[in-house]
Amino acid sequence: MEIITLIKMLFTSKPSDIFDAELLPMKHFPWWDYTFMMWCGRIIYKEDMKAVIERFMRMSSGKKVIRHETLHLRQAENQAGDSWVRYYWRYLVEWIRGNPIVHPASSAYYTIPFEVEAYALEEIEGAELYYDTNLLKSKYTLENRKQTYRDHRENWKDYVKTL
Numbered sequence: 736m737e738i739i740t741l742i743k744m745l746f747t748s749k750p751s752d753i754f755d756a757e758l759l760p761m762k763h764f765p766w767w768d769y770t771f772m773m774w775c776g777r778i779i780y781k782e783d784m785k786a787v788i789e790r791f792m793r794m795s796s797g798k799k800v801i802r803h804e805t806l807h808l809r810q811a812e813n814q815a816g817d818s819w820v821r822y823y824w825r826y827l828v829e830w831i832r833g834n835p836i837v838h839p840a841s842s843a844y845y846t847i848p849f850e851v852e853a854y855a856l857e858e859i860e861g862a863e864l865y866y867d868t869n870l871l872k873s874k875y876t877l878e879n880r881k882q883t884y885r886d887h888r889e890n891w892k893d894y895v896k897t898l
């Protein structure tokens with residue numbers, strides 16, 4: 736069962752097992768209408784979409800997706816003791832800290848330091864090769880997350896690149 740494979744990945748695989756985010760075709764995941772889903776450094780897509788996905792990943796928007804996910808891989812390796820469980824726990828804590836029940840709810844996700852960093856660096860060639868472990872705390876952990884997001888929400892992904 737694929738769900739068992741996914742759960743096993745969380746507990747038995749380590750971020751340092753792979754160097755770049757990898758494509759992983761599955762039969763039943765992702766569910767709903769998602770084109771792909773990210774899990775433990777893998778970009779999971781429906782196997783019948785193989786040709787479309789592989790073409791997309793060769794385009795600049797696809798390369799950006801791979802770099803974004805590889806940056807999460809580096810974070811998990813360097814900021815969470817090379818453990819997916821610890822990484823997703825911290826990710827969840829940060830999401831809650833971002834106050835998802837207070838408007839605008841999307842700020843809780845977009846201001847997670849892990850996301851701020853990944854969006855800030857996803858267009859920089861080589862960013863995943865020269866990952867600086869200090870920037871997450873010094874640059875990408877925002878004070879007053881809700882207000883900062885409100886002030887810049889219409890161009891958030893550009894704003895974080897100026898930090």
Ligand SMILES: [Zn+2]
Binds near residue numbers: 803807849850853
């Ligand atoms: Zn992300």
